[in-house]
Amino acid sequence: MRILVTGGRGYLGTHLVPRLVGNGHDVTIVDSLRRSLDVELPASVEFYQIDIRDASAMAECFAARPVDAVVHLAAMTFPGESIEQPDECRSINLEGTRTLLEAMHTAGVRHLVFASSCAVYGSPENYPVDENSPGNPESPYAETKLAAEAEIAVSGKSTPDFGAVNLRFFNIAGGNSGASIERFSAATRLIPAAVRAARDPGSSILIRGTDWPTPDGTPVRDYVHIEDACRGVELALTVVSPGQVQTVNIGSGIGTSLREVLLAVEGAVGQTISTKVGPRGEGEAAAIVADISRAREVLGWQPNKLWSEELIQQTS
Ligand SMILES: NC(=O)c1ccc[n+]([C@@H]2O[C@H](COP(=O)([O-])OP(=O)(O)OC[C@H]3O[C@@H](n4cnc5c(N)ncnc54)[C@H](O)[C@@H]3O)[C@@H](O)[C@H]2O)c1
Incomplete structure (x- = not known):
């Protein structure tokens, strides 16, 4: 095509x-x-x-x-x-x-x-x-x-x-297997930012609210x-x-809280991430997770890979 x-x-x-x-x-x-x-x-x-x-x-x-x-x-x-x-x-x-x-x-x-x-x-x-x-x-x-x-x-x-x-x-989330960490980091989103913060003791991650109505108080994403x-x-x-x-x-159909992401990154990098807590972000959802039934029906699609597997590869 x-x-x-x-x-x-x-x-x-x-x-x-x-x-x-x-x-x-x-x-x-x-x-x-x-x-x-x-x-x-x-x-x-x-x-x-x-x-x-x-x-x-x-x-x-x-x-x-x-x-x-x-x-x-x-x-x-x-x-x-x-x-x-x-x-x-x-x-x-x-x-x-x-x-x-x-x-x-x-x-x-x-x-x-x-x-x-x-x-x-x-x-x-x-x-x-x-x-x-x-x-x-x-x-x-x-x-x-x-x-x-x-x-x-x-x-x-x-x-x-x-x-x-x-x-x-x-x-x-994630990057092609074999891609460099720089390329992975090029997406300025939570997971690469957390990897950078774990590697650089001088930096920290801002948690926008720890009082969301979610199991650990931090926002849940898919x-x-x-x-x-x-x-x-x-x-x-x-x-x-x-x-x-x-x-x-x-989506993956699985909800992961911000704290769970940080813990996974800490485990993969072997360093703790320092965090700062700020107010809830404007227009942010407490939790959003996909129902992926239609993707299965219409596209014959389902997720095959977890972002956390990739993380371990990228950071090891
Ligand atoms: N990455 C995600 O998690 C995510 C989630 C939901 C939806 N999306 C959507 O998927 C698409 C791709 O996302 P991404 O993460 O690759 O974003 P990205 O910002 O990395 O890439 C967007 C690309 O569009 C180009 N671009 C911007 N304005 C343009 C213009 N006026 N004319 C031509 N090119 C222009 C940019 O140079 C860039 O290369 C976007 O539409 C985004 O909204 C992404």
Whole structure:
């Protein structure tokens, strides 16, 4: 399959693209390099440094590199950054998605896999959450992911042969086996930050609230391994069907508290992590864990790898 990956030079794309190439796909990347990782691309990959909001550059790209499907990863990806820069977030995540959909429409590309997020659920009352749980975005990031899903649904209605799968990723963690710790650390998220803090006695981890209504008082999240996330994208590409827009959770289905992550990292690195306790983070959920029944049914997907196995490999 000929696949265009937007945002293909970020954390997820850096792992997804070699996998797609390895499985025989012809891959083109569009990335503005706004927040990319400096990782060498497989030789066969064509890279365009384009902002997805640039309609004419996107049209030129589709004209130069005909594709069968798009995997749309490009986004402002951190809820905190989106609260600081809400206009830029709406511009990239929503206007950018609209521009992409228009360019796809003009180029006759009808298959899309969109990287959405569990953030669309906000702070659910109960967990696990399934795809029918109401959207309750609590940050511009979450709001734009939900709005982008709605734009995709409109495309599905207005273009009969258009099909899409929205993958609502939970917290993606880990790095390819054999990747360096630097590459693993490039994702500035909890687990790599905890590894850094364990290695550097001068640094610490800020725990935003220890009084959440969870078993140990710290927030509970669902960490899905990056290889499983990438496999989810690849399977989604095979089930995109004309006239259907489907939405599927991609998580491990297992809740892990922040304290449990820190303990696992301490065990793997063999050092204690110093922590500071601050107030609860704005718009944060106490606990969010995926119901992954639909991923099993629709994609034939299930998680195969635990983030903690990876951690032991990466830190040993
Ligand atoms: N990593 C996670 O845990 C997670 C969880 C839920 C959803 N997601 C979603 O998955 C996708 C990929 O996430 P990631 O962790 O790889 O994020 P990332 O920030 O590492 O990568 C995003 C990529 O998009 C590019 N980009 C940003 N704005 C652009 C623009 N206007 N035009 C072209 N390229 C642009 C960046 O340069 C970067 O390479 C995102 O849409 C994100 O919202 C990720």
